[in-house]
Amino acid sequence: xxxxxxxxxxxxxxxxxxxxxxxxxxxxxxxxxxxxxxxxxxxxxxxxxxxxxxxxxxxxxxxxxxxxxxxxxxxxxxxxxxxxxxxxxxxxxxxxxxxxxxxxxxxxxxxxxxxxxxxxxxxxxxxxxxxxxxxxxxxxxxxxxxxxxxxxxxxxxxxxxxxxxxxxxxxxxxxxxxxxxxxxxxxxxxxxxxxxxxxxxxxxxxxxxxxxxxxxxxxxxxxxxxxxxxxxxxxxxxxxxxxxxxxxxxxxxxxxxxxxxxxxxxxxxxxxxxxxxxxxxxxxxxxxxxxxxxxxxxxxxxxxxxxxxxxxxxxxxxxxxxxxxxxxxxxxxxxxxxxxxxxx
Amino acid sequence: xxxxxxxxxxxxxxxxxxxxxxxxxxxxxxxxxxxxxxxxxxxxxxxxxxxxxxxxxxxxxxxxxxxxxxxxxxxxxxxxxxxxxxxxxxxxxxxxxxxxxxxxxxxxxxxxxxxxxxxxxxxxxxxxxxxxxxxxxxxxxxxxxxxxxxxxxxxxxxxxxxxxxxxxxxxxxxxxxxxxxxxxxxxxxxxxxxxxxxxxxxxxxxxxxxxxxxxxxxxxxxxxxxxxxxxxxxxxxxxxxxxxxxxxxxxxxxxxxxxxxxxxxxxxxxx
Amino acid sequence: xxxxxxxxxxxxxxxxxxxxxxxxxxxxxxxxxxxxxxxxxxxxxxxxxxxxxxxxxxxxxxxxxxxxxxxxxxxxxxxxxxxxxxxxxxxxxxxxxxxxxxxxxxxxxxxxxxxxxxxxxxxxxxxxxxxxxxxxxxxxxxxxxxxxxxxxxxxxxxxxxxxxxxxxxxxxxxxxxxxxxxxxxxxxxxxxxxxxxxxxxxxxxxxxxxxxxxxxxxxxxxxxxxxxxxxxxxxxxxxxxxxxxxxxxxxxxxxxxxxxxxxxxxxxxxxxxxxxxxxxxxxxxxxxxxxxxxxxxxxxxxxxxxxxxxxxxxxxxxxx
Numbered sequence: 001x002x003x004x005x006x007x008x009x010x011x012x013x014x015x016x017x018x019x020x021x022x023x024x025x026x027x028x029x030x031x032x033x034x035x036x037x038x039x040x041x042x043x044x045x046x047x048x049x050x051x052x053x054x055x056x057x058x059x060x061x062x063x064x065x066x067x068x069x070x071x072x073x074x075x076x077x078x079x080x081x082x083x084x085x086x087x088x089x090x091x092x093x094x095x096x097x098x099x100x101x102x103x104x105x106x107x108x109x110x111x112x113x114x115x116x117x118x119x120x121x122x123x124x125x126x127x128x129x130x131x132x133x134x135x136x137x138x139x140x141x142x143x144x145x146x147x148x149x150x151x152x153x154x155x156x157x158x159x160x161x162x163x164x165x166x167x168x169x170x171x172x173x174x175x176x177x178x179x180x181x182x183x184x185x186x187x188x189x190x191x192x193x194x195x196x197x198x199x200x201x202x203x204x205x206x207x208x209x210x211x212x213x214x215x216x217x218x219x220x221x222x223x224x225x226x227x228x229x230x231x232x233x234x235x236x237x238x239x240x241x242x243x244x245x246x247x248x249x250x251x252x253x254x255x256x257x258x259x260x261x262x263x264x265x266x267x268x269x270x271x272x273x274x275x276x277x278x279x280x281x282x283x284x285x286x287x288x289x290x291x292x293x294x295x296x297x298x299x300x301x302x303x304x305x306x307x308x309x310x311x312x313x314x315x316x317x318x319x320x321x322x323x324x325x326x327x328x329x330x331x332x333x334x335x336x337x338x339x340x341x342x343x344x
Numbered sequence: 345x346x347x348x349x350x351x352x353x354x355x356x357x358x359x360x361x362x363x364x365x366x367x368x369x370x371x372x373x374x375x376x377x378x379x380x381x382x383x384x385x386x387x388x389x390x391x392x393x394x395x396x397x398x399x400x401x402x403x404x405x406x407x408x409x410x411x412x413x414x415x416x417x418x419x420x421x422x423x424x425x426x427x428x429x430x431x432x433x434x435x436x437x438x439x440x441x442x443x444x445x446x447x448x449x450x451x452x453x454x455x456x457x458x459x460x461x462x463x464x465x466x467x468x469x470x471x472x473x474x475x476x477x478x479x480x481x482x483x484x485x486x487x488x489x490x491x492x493x494x495x496x497x498x499x500x501x502x503x504x505x506x507x508x509x510x511x512x513x514x515x516x517x518x519x520x521x522x523x524x525x526x527x528x529x530x531x532x533x534x535x536x537x538x539x540x541x542x543x544x545x546x547x548x549x550x551x552x553x554x555x556x557x558x559x560x561x562x563x564x565x566x567x568x569x570x571x572x573x574x575x576x577x578x579x580x581x582x583x584x585x586x587x588x589x590x591x592x593x594x595x596x597x598x599x600x601x602x603x604x605x606x607x608x609x610x611x612x613x614x615x
Numbered sequence: 616x617x618x619x620x621x622x623x624x625x626x627x628x629x630x631x632x633x634x635x636x637x638x639x640x641x642x643x644x645x646x647x648x649x650x651x652x653x654x655x656x657x658x659x660x661x662x663x664x665x666x667x668x669x670x671x672x673x674x675x676x677x678x679x680x681x682x683x684x685x686x687x688x689x690x691x692x693x694x695x696x697x698x699x700x701x702x703x704x705x706x707x708x709x710x711x712x713x714x715x716x717x718x719x720x721x722x723x724x725x726x727x728x729x730x731x732x733x734x735x736x737x738x739x740x741x742x743x744x745x746x747x748x749x750x751x752x753x754x755x756x757x758x759x760x761x762x763x764x765x766x767x768x769x770x771x772x773x774x775x776x777x778x779x780x781x782x783x784x785x786x787x788x789x790x791x792x793x794x795x796x797x798x799x800x801x802x803x804x805x806x807x808x809x810x811x812x813x814x815x816x817x818x819x820x821x822x823x824x825x826x827x828x829x830x831x832x833x834x835x836x837x838x839x840x841x842x843x844x845x846x847x848x849x850x851x852x853x854x855x856x857x858x859x860x861x862x863x864x865x866x867x868x869x870x871x872x873x874x875x876x877x878x879x880x881x882x883x884x885x886x887x888x889x890x891x892x893x894x895x896x897x898x899x900x901x902x903x904x905x906x907x908x909x910x911x912x913x914x915x916x917x918x919x920x921x922x923x924x925x926x927x928x929x930x931x932x933x934x935x
Contacts, residue, residue: 178632183910185873189895190903191640235449238409242441243463243516244433254451276758280877283760284892302764303881305778309771318761325756333752 003337010334014327021136025094028130029108029116033291034092036115036125039065041073041311044120044128052079059084064114073310083109083116120313123301132317135293139282140324142209142294143275147267149213150274154220155263161221162228163251173225179218188215188277192286201292208287212274220266224259231255261339268332272325279321295321349421350382351552352389352406352520357415359401375401376412377576383520383569388546388553390563390584392599393573399556402573403524406554407441408432420519437467440513444525446505450497456483456508457493463515482511487541503534507541514549522554527562539565560603564588572596622922626915633911637904638680683904692908693901697894702905705890710909712781713879713886716802717871717913720809724817724871725864727810732821733848739826747822751815759812759874763881766804776804779883805875805882812874813867820863824856831855857928865921869914876910 020027045062061084063077091105109116119128161172188211195207231237237254245253275295281287282296290297298317301307307314359376375398383389391399404410406417408424417424419439427435443449450459461479464470470478483492486507492500500508506526513521523542527535539562545551557563563570564584571581572595580593591597683693692703735747757765770776777783783797828834829852837847853860879888887906894902 178629178636181629181911181915182633182636183869183873183907183914185876186891186907186910187637187640189876189891190637190907192895235443235445236451239441239443239449239512240462240466242407242409242436242439243466244436245466246433249466257453272756276760279758280760283877284880286895299760299764302767305771308768308778312768312772315764315768318764321758321761322756325758326753329752329756 003334003341007331007334007338010327010331014331017324017327018140021133021140023096024130024133024137025096025102026104027106028127028133029091029105030127030130031092031094032126032131032134032293034126034130036121038067039075039115039117039121039125040123041307042075042117042121042125043311044313044316045077045117047085047118048082051082057084059086061085062109062116062118065117083113085116086110119316120311122298122314128298128313128316131293131298132295132320135295135298135317136320136324138205138288138292139275139278139295139321142205142212142278142288143271143273145209146212146216146274146277147270149209150216150270151220151263151267153213153217154266155224155259157217158221158224159228159251159256159259162225163232163247163255165229169225173222176218176221179215180222182215184215185277185280188212188281189284189286192281199289201288204288208278208281212277216270216274220263220270223262223266227259227262228255231258261335265332265335265339268328268335272328275321275324349385350418351385351420352381352383352554353418354379354381354402354406355416355418356380357402357405357417358413359398359405359410360413374413374576376405378415379573379576379578381571381578381581383552383554385519385552386546386550387568388555388566389569389571390555390557390567391571391573392557392560392563394558394599396575397573398576399573400524403441403522403554403556406520407439407522408436409441437463437516438518439520439522440516440518441522441524442506442509442513442526444529446502446509447497449509450505450512452497455494455496456488456500459497459508460493460512460515463512467516479511479515482514483508485514486511501534502530503538506530506538510541510545514545514551518551520552520554522556524556525558528557528559535562542566560588560599572599618926619923622919626919629915630908630911634684634904634908635680637907638676638683683901692905695894695899695902697897697899697902702901705902706887706905706909709885709887709890710913712884713872713875713888714913716805716809716879716884716886717868717875719802720806720813720871720875721868723806724810724813724867728814728817728821729853732818733825733853735818736822736825736829737848739822739829744822747818751818754811755815755819757811759808760877760881762811763805763808763878766808767881770804777801778804781885801884805878805884808878808882809871809874812878813871816870817863817867821856821860824859824863825852828852828856854928858925861921861925861928864924865918868917868921872910872913872917 042065045065047060047062049058049060050056051061061082063079064081064083065075066078068074068076085107086109087107088104089108089110090103091108093101093103096102107116115121115125115127117127117129119132121127122131157172157176161169191211192207199207232250232255234254237250240250240254278287278294279296279299282294283300285297285300287296288294295317299314301311302314357376357379358374360374377398379398379402381389381391391402393399401410405412406419406424412425415425419435422435422438424432424435454462457476457479460482461475464475464478465472480490480493484490488504488507488511492504497505497508509526527538530538542553542555543566546553553566555563555566560570567584569582570584570587571578572587572593573579574595580587580591580596587596588600591600686693690703691701692706693701695702695705698705731747735744738744767778770778777800781798781801782794783801789797833855834847834852837851838844842851875886876888876891878884879886880892883889887910891903891906893899894906
């Protein structure tokens with residue numbers, strides 16, 4: 001498949017995936033913070049089409065789960081209580097994109113039926129599927145925003161260094177080298193630690209974004225500087241100077257358009273890295289705090305031995321993480337291919 | 345010999361580059377080492393020399409793409425060396441340089457019309473519509489088809505690209521046109537066409553030219569005067585026919601001998 | 616010699632710069648260890664004030680940095696508020712454990728990546744190469760955190776490996792051999808996690824560096840001379856690809872160090888990672904700075920060694 005088509009295909013796939021996450025409220029049957037203390041650590045429910053008597057139903061259904069008498073974490077499927085899944089049902093209120101109040105969900109059980117845990121539930125009986133979807137919103141957004149920040153700073157500094165050269169270049173690139181030598185994960189943690197630990201989810205979110213973005217400008221800056229440096233020496237730039245062009249004109253019309261490729265490829269590489277940074281921070285309790293879900297803090301219960309050994313479904317959100325990372329990696333590779341092609 | 349004030353006057357120009365650790369000579373090398381020359385208006389001077397003789401450096405200095413280390417340059421009566429960067433920007437359009445490699449000299453992502461119109465866009469003295477009209481006219485002037493305007497650089501051949509470069513150079517009505525080995529990378533037949541184009545432009549537009557080349561034969565064809573450059577210095581100069589028929593310096597004789605087409609020096613075009 | 620000094624001074628410059636940056640960053644932040652103390656009603660404000668004065672926490676940044684620098688020159692890395700002991704011994708023990716893990720992982724991953732990358736490069740474009748590229752691509756998408764967690768789940772469910780720590784309880788009574796076995800069984804999972812995390816990039820780079828070299832003329836000439844394939848690969852091709860690979864080596868050490876933090880925490884390996892995390896959560900300033908600096912030292916040292924190796928391996932550097 002030719003590189004351009006592959007790129008378009010990947011972009012479409014990733015776009016759809018992001019859309020699903022963005023519409024998390026629609027695809028999630030429940031509010032991510034809604035607890036069901038009667039059903040902690042419920043295992044994932046299997047979706048059936050054929051009931052225990054062997055009858056086929058067109059509408060998929062699940063069996064209600066009850067805690068076995070006398071235990072606190074063993075569940076029994078109640079085959080006498082099939083719960084049909086309805087699509088596009090009216091359920092709990094939520095706000096689509098955080099703006100539009102709406103009640104329609106992609107699927108849910110109807111009325112007063114017990115909750116449907118497609119991916120199981122956590123310690124507080126919260127639906128893992130819903131938490132994964134909402135958590136994705138936070139983690140992905142954090143990654144995207146941090147990338148935008150790091151790239152903007154990197155673009156600015158890289159362009160300045162490459163275009164003006166001389167001691168500006170020396171100074172800025174030495175600073176970049178310093179930032180690159182930092183074990184940035186460690187520093188991230190360190191800085192985060194010395195800021196107030198108990199902050200609201202919103203504050204924590206922006207904190208994480210700004211921290212990551214401020215530490216991560218160095219690599220893109222170096223790459224962009226390289227592009228600007230070589231673009232600056234091109235004959236057509238000299239020619240434009242010969243026509244009386246100002247520096248701003250040269251940057252705007254000839255040099256910066258050349259950086260586009262690098263910026264895009266870097267974006268595809270950085271987003272997963274920064275999402276991972278947010279996930280790691282939240283996993284360790286330094287990022288987005290409870291009860292707001294993030295892919296990181298959903299996984300953090302796995303630090304307990306009991307969860308590791310008995311409640312394996314708590315690991316399921318990692319599938320979402322890996323899928324997105326795969327997508328971004330493929331995107332970066334596809335962008336590289338398209339860029340290489342156009343150079344020939 | 346000079347009836348009118350020369351359009352280009354260069355006096356004792358010196359250009360040194362700071363040596364890097366890898367250069368052979370420890371002290372800084374002078375690419376241009378005390379060059380003086382003058383070109384009367386509407387005439388063509390050919391600067392002939394081998395690679396490394398400093399001709400391109402000289403050209404860049406005259407086109408104010410480099411600042412000379414010492415010496416003075418006058419273009420159309422204006423002294424370039426004392427101007428500030430801002431003032432220089434206003435004067436630069438009077439001198440236009442055409443590079444050896446046309447593919448590198450123009451932005452590969454732009455259309456022909458955009459390329460030719462760029463000087464006018466930058467100077468912004470006339471309306472946008474008029475800019476593109478003029479660009480269209482210039483395209484046809486240099487022998488490109490009317491539909492060439494919307495094509496991108498990659499779709500043109502080497503010779504066509506140089507025509508494009510010339511069209512662009514003419515956009516601001518320059519007084520001095522410098523051609524830095526502009527035809528050297530082209531096929532022989534194409535070179536002939538370009539030489540004809542240049543001669544035709546010389547007579548119709550009356551442009552003053554500095555034609556840089558290593559090819560003495562081409563120089564004799566195009567130029568009124570020839571200056572021979574060796575290692576940063578002018579070793580011989582004079583009327584084209586004089587230099588070619590009666591060379592005085594050893595170096596000039598060597599160049600003549602090395603040139604395959606000079607077994608029978610052709611008559612200079614305006615003798 | 617000049618090269619050595621040049622790279623050394625460069626490394627020192629980096630370390631100084633990083634130390635300044637870390638100090639500045641952590642000082643800019645408005646919190647410190649004593650904030651938590653202040654909230655504790657059982658400790659009188661006077662005690663807190665006295666402690667703060669004693670540790671010089673309320674002095675300006677420059678003074679604190681100067682004092683810290685001075686103490687570093689004495690081999691003392693400041694004081695840990697939480698542990699109430701000098702920071703250095705704490706850090707060193709943990710650092711050795713981290714080094715043990717990281718160096719083993721580096722060695723193993725290169726031992727696997729080199730042959731694998733070369734093998735893949737030889738068969739570039741064909742099925743084996745595509746298999747390797749896909750596998751590494753997939754692995755690349757799995758972050759260290761998830762690798763560690765996944766391996767842990769495996770350990771817990773199969774019981775084949777211990778699920779944390781460095782030694783089993785009561786291991787002191789074992790023979791030397793027994794202790795080694797115990798250590799290795801505890802190291803197995805974290806090292807696997809680190810190796811799996813590092814392999815994809817290494818394999819890819821080895822593959823591309825080798826693929827470039829394998830297309831060269833001088834190799835075909837060697838082949839025409841009848842030199843056996845393996846000799847060509849390892850005695851001719853590999854040295855030619857050495858330059859980017861050695862740089863990669865320096866980089867991989869640094870990357871492993873960053874990766875090891877989370878692996879250590881998840882797998883309860885007593886290295887710098889968990890110590891740093893603890894110090895961070897307790898806002899134990901000097902321990903945090905010490906931890907950050909130590910890991911930077913390792914990173915910079917890794918690159919420095921790579922620079923030296925490069926000098927030894929690539930004659931072009933010697934003449935420039």
